[in-house]
Amino acid sequence: MTEKIVVGYDGSDSAKRALGFAAERAKAINATLVVAHVLEWSPYSFLTPTEVEERHKRRTEELQRAEQALLAPAVAALDTGGLTVQTVLKYGHIAETLCKIATDNDAAQLVIGRQGHSNMASRLFGSVAGTLAQVAPCPVTIVP
């Protein structure tokens, strides 16, 4: 079994840099690259009755959009050069779900970008990169 490198990808500039970096690393050690995108979702948020009714429809649309507008172009743009690329699309808390994806894939490494600026919200609640650095099940590389 080849090693796997999981990269968190959300379409931002830093995520693009992280993807590029992860692809280089994967080629270097001949690993499989897993491009993961997490749609922020809490099972404890509150919805109106209409939102409850339309949820399944919206979820299908959201998954389709993420696949078509985000993951597919990212993979297509990648200079694969014989690299095996998989994609994963999940709902959940971003940091927790990325950890879960890393565990499920028995990842050798987790690569993520980070937001260049530190805003008030991430100071208060912690950033994804900061959280992952503390709780990830494997070595984490944070790409600026």
Add this chain to the structure above:
Amino acid sequence: MTRNDIRKTTLPAVATSVVAALMMARSAGASTLDETINTVFANSTGWFVSLIFSNFPGTSFPWIVAWLVVAATVFTIYFGFIQFRAFPHSIALVRGDYSDPNDAGEVSHFQALATALSGTVGLGNIAGVAVAVSVGGPGATFWMILAGLLGMASKFTECTLGVKYRNEYADGTVSGGPMYYMTKGFAERGLKGGKILAVLFAIFCILGSLGGGNMFQSNQAHAQLANVFGDYPGWITGLVFAGVVFAVIIGGLKSIARVTEKVVPFMGILYCGTALVIILMNYDMIGTAFGQIFRGAFTWDGAVGGAIGALIQGFRRAAFSNEAGVGSAAIAHSAVRTKEPITEGFVSLLEPFIDTVVICTMTALVIIITGQLVTDPNTGMFILNEAGTQVKTLDGSSGVALTSAAFSSAFGWFRYVLAIAVIMFAFSTMISWSYYGLKAWTFLFGEGQTKEIIFKVIFCIFTWIGAAASLGPVIDFSDAAIFAMAVVNIIALYLLMPVVKREMNSYLSRLKSGEIRKFA
């Protein structure tokens, strides 16, 4: 009559009557309009209201309350006290222990429960309970809790059926509720009359949603605002409320809905938390309070009607507050995606528990423990007010004002929190009932954007009217309509309960054998 016929005949009729009402509104002055509507309504619908709310001969016990409590008792026995047996499993379902992580992004059991609860938690929990304990005495609390516990079985039955017989459409949306289990469930079991019941239910549901679920709410929200800010014309509140409701249900303005749905649970928790703090502050009174509750439930303690009065008030309040058996919750829960309809039944049985057994009881305990009800220092019996209609309270208040006085006796600032809570609860109840009404509307007239917008506009107009006018007979009628829903719904529940039992036995045996397991 087929569904198409109904569509053709009733839609123009409803539209005409709405237009006629609007024309009247334009031609007549505001005060005379109130009077006109009141008279017309009182004359044409008075018989219906008195029929629904009439008492058993020689008592002051409304038969509709007995109808709900008897049904709840029958379901409790028929399903072998499922509300107690399945309680731990219900909690596990809500916590997501049995949810497949790959289904994340779908509506969770917790979200379904929270959405349905926001439609029932409201004025009943704050004002209604105050009425119950001030008229029936502390003993009413005992009967209220009992009725709440029994009502859990009614919710379990109706919500399971709601999910089982819903309609699923190609685009992934769903429509469900009593209308659908009445038609599809009856057809499946070879029973007749399902269509008639469904049409009746849908009509009552539309009327109830416009009245009790809308006009009454905006009316009471205005009363609460006027109480805090001083008196001002109701049409101002009405216009603001109608505008906000319009923005949410027609404009699809998610931000307001989102804010409400965040504030409402917060208010609920704050309300219960404060109640708990007040109860603990008066811990030396807890024994006395429970003594009063148990004594009042079975003996003559000086409150209106003695133990029977306490029973009537307690049962009434529970039935009016948690809506178990009315069928509204079946509409709310049916949109959830689950492979097992019965799981939604398990989750929904927590609703009467939270609404009645927890929140209503908190209100009652705070009123009792802070000593709002005046007793004779020599005999320990309650003293009635001069009219003899309720127990004398410290400052002579009743309803929301009594709850407000009880909470403010411990924390003076709480009256403002309570005012905001009442308004938020009223608003979330309106949003929920606009959905219930819409589902009944589309059942009668068919789905379609124009038809749906017609209903939503009518709904907003009634929001405005509700706050602007004091339309006693109209509100009586719409309350009666909500309980008429229960008459029709419970007949269907009796006929379809074997279906629920089959689902329940199958599920419970698979749970026991380990076929249904927790996700790690």
